[in-house]
Amino acid sequence: MKQVFYKKAIVLAAGFGSRLSPLSRQLPKPMMPLWNTPMIGHCLATLERIGVCEALINLHHNPDPILKYIRNEYKGDVRISFSFEPEILGTGGALVKAQWFLDDNPFWLINSDILAEFNPMGLVELISKPRSIAALWLHDTLGPRTVELDGETIKSFSSSAPGLPGTFTFCGLHLVSPKIISYLPQSGFAGIIEAYERAIQDGFNIRGSVLSDSFWADIGTPETYLEAHKLTLAAKTQGASGSIFVTSDNMRDPLKKQGVDASGFVALGNNVVIEQGAVLHDCVIWDNASVKSSSKLNKAVIGSNAVVSGNVRRLAMSAVEAVGEGAWADHKLHGVLKALKWDVNKTTICSFEPRASDRSFTRLVSGKKSVIMVSYKTDRAENLLYVEHSHFLKQLGVKVPEVILDFPDQCVTVFEDMGARSLLSMKNESSAKLNKIYKNVLEQVLVFHEVGRVRARESKLNLTAPFSTELYQWEHKLFTRHFLGRYLKLSSAEISGIEKELAGVSRELSGLPQVLVHRDLQSSNVMLKKGVPYFIDFQGMRFGAAVYDLASLLYDPYMELTEKSRTLLFDYYCANASLEAFDYKLFRLAAVQRLAQALGAYANLSSRRGTEWFASYIKPGVRMMLEALKHTDSLPRLERVLTKT
Structure with missing residues (x-):
């Protein structure tokens, strides 16, 4: 042609x-x-x-x-x-x-x-x-x-x-x-x-x-902006397509000669100052930014004129630039900084990864002070309950971040900054150390469940609807539609057979005594401050079966605890609980229920722009569900499908 x-x-x-x-x-x-x-x-x-x-x-x-x-x-x-x-x-x-x-x-x-x-x-x-x-x-x-x-x-x-x-x-x-x-x-x-x-x-x-x-x-x-730098640099190294886009040098090696611990790639704009001792990995730093010696930048974009120190991941920029002006002004951020009485010219903001709850999280840093600003949407009613629940849990003695500012008319709340250490960040620690931390978490969970159960009813605490057969079935629909149907492409007949098996799970769990549960008790929602566990993301708490929380925590795909650790920790909870103890059958059925919800969410979120990274948790989620299923005999169809997967 x-x-x-x-x-x-x-x-x-x-x-x-x-x-x-x-x-x-x-x-x-x-x-x-x-x-x-x-x-x-x-x-x-x-x-x-x-x-x-x-x-x-x-x-x-x-x-x-x-x-x-x-x-x-x-x-x-x-x-x-x-x-x-x-x-x-x-x-x-x-x-x-x-x-x-x-x-x-x-x-x-x-x-x-x-x-x-x-x-x-x-x-x-x-x-x-x-x-x-x-x-x-x-x-x-x-x-x-x-x-x-x-x-x-x-x-x-x-x-x-x-x-x-x-x-x-x-x-x-x-x-x-x-x-x-x-x-x-x-x-x-x-x-x-x-x-x-x-x-x-x-x-x-x-x-x-x-x-x-x-x-x-x-x-x-x-994330894809950083990845584009990495891919084009690899193309240049290999002499492959894409190398044409590398129009400046990777500054990693020159920075190493200046006493900067640089690895991966480092792309620098004009007039950037990086102090000796800073740690940089896969970073893009725009014009006139300043990186202090205490900085540890990991896969981060640093905006123009920003001054950064400490741990920074994803992105950081000057609050002046983030607030903006005129039609592009961020009035929420401006209002928060004014209420904090912080100098906008001396404040840096660090934006976190998007989450699945219609909320955005931003760390504000001014000198040695830092807070977390949360912006939320009202589409999910539970987002409006966070502050009330925070005060309630604090009165119980459950550790939660301090509420510093609350602007419900603007859908903004400011919390104490708990730092970067979460239970998830401890994943590679020894089993002995992990088990000790988990026991501390479970002691707080017991207060949440048992004392919270009584006080929530006494105080008529505003809560979302309790767990019920209908809610369990809603989680099943999330699983069957997005994971079994859209992701695995099972036939209607196969899905129908699995739905019948899952109906038995919801019947079992619906008959259990109800306590006050966190609802999303996974490792990323437990922060560690000086080794003490603090809970976050509890706005969806409600009455439900205690084993749902335990399964969420101990069958967490993010952590993939060993069977030995799960058994030890489940026994520890049961030994210290004053309410009716649970057997392993119910614990594992609750794990199937929770993981069905999680896999449905992962499959759904991974298909959306901006949250594609949830796909990386599908395989761990399947592994954890198979761990639970191998100890049950009531879901053979589901076990066969996941084993093939």
Whole structure:
């Protein structure tokens, strides 16, 4: 086939970069540097390599840095136009607004947050086929893999079993016929997928192809931003595709010569100061940042002008930059700093990984002082109960972080900072040391269960609905739908048989005496301060069977305790409990129940953008459930399925 070059491209650069917040308050995602070149620069260079002569960039969120870069620093030969969106329009809306830029030929449509090195001819050939209205670049191993393909034709963009063989990830690059405009609403916000689906109904095809000998990465989250640096550096070392994106040096070895303990990769911006004695591993540090000698940075992005010390993971930035101003201001953060009477110019913020509970956690650091700020949504009623429950547990004598500030009208609470040590962080300690710590935890759990049971009823504490047959069945549905159905792709008949077995578990547990349970008693929710356990994430506490909490703690997939340790610790709890003791059968059935809930959640969350990392806990979860099942004889179908898995 004759080589064809399509000369026009639309670059999508208007988004908020929410998953990179608060870094995206300082710089819009297209301007975030990868090896000291902004992503928009890498994107335009990619387009130039495949023959593009003209590009239109759509703009909305914080456009000034992009405009300044194109006007003052961009040295390429692609002619640039801009499309300003006072209200963000989405991909489809952006195309409608940019109609004036297009002609009758197909055009490239590319996300500005991807790195792409590829041969375009695979997509050029697909768009040339009869009834093709778009050709999309797909990847068969990386990313969430939510696209289903039949030959070279896309059948679904939302697979019911993401990540399994036969599913693909859309890489953020389309070659599109301008005919697609007729399938878009002519004003307002619009997505592109809906337009594709309407075109399919009209007899057109959306093609998809895995491009060989290519390189792809995206920077949608701090984790993937760091990973993109690592992957491109590895490509350079191997002389492979992707090496073209390494446009500055890995500063690891020069820093080591200056007395910095550097490993992995270190990408530095301009005027960065790193003191001797600092420890750095896989870090990106933006312009004018300062890293103190006490710093231990592990897989971290440090924003411009930030001053960091101590342990930092994921990201840290100056509070001034995070608060922002005007339309991009963070009024919640500003209000918290004002209430704390902290100088915004002397405060650093460190943002934690996203969680599954519609809450975000941020550490605020000013000198030797630090607190944890929690922002939450009200969609889950239990998020509104955290402060009340905290005061209640403290009165019981259960160790919980101190509440420092509470702004319920803004859905923000500030807590005592418990540091970085959790029960989970002790995973590699000896069995003897772990067992001692777990016994301390169980002593607190006994107070939670037994004293809490009485006091909660006396005080008429606000709680979510107690465990019941219906709640256990809801957990089963989470498991059967997301794990057995979407993840394992079992047949309806197989799932129905397992549901009948699980119904017996819920009947057994529903008949047990109820105490006040934590509800999510896993290792990451037990912090250790000077060796003393403190509980967090207890807002979902309710009345339920004590064995549910014990199973959550002792069959935790994050820890994978040995059978010997589980037995010792379960016996320790039972020996010290004043209420009715439980036998091992109920303990293991509770483990099946809890792990069904956990595996359902892992499968569901791993299919969502931003929480894909939950997939890494599926195999440990299966192993833990098999440990429980091998001691029971009432769930043979489930045991057979998981053994095959």
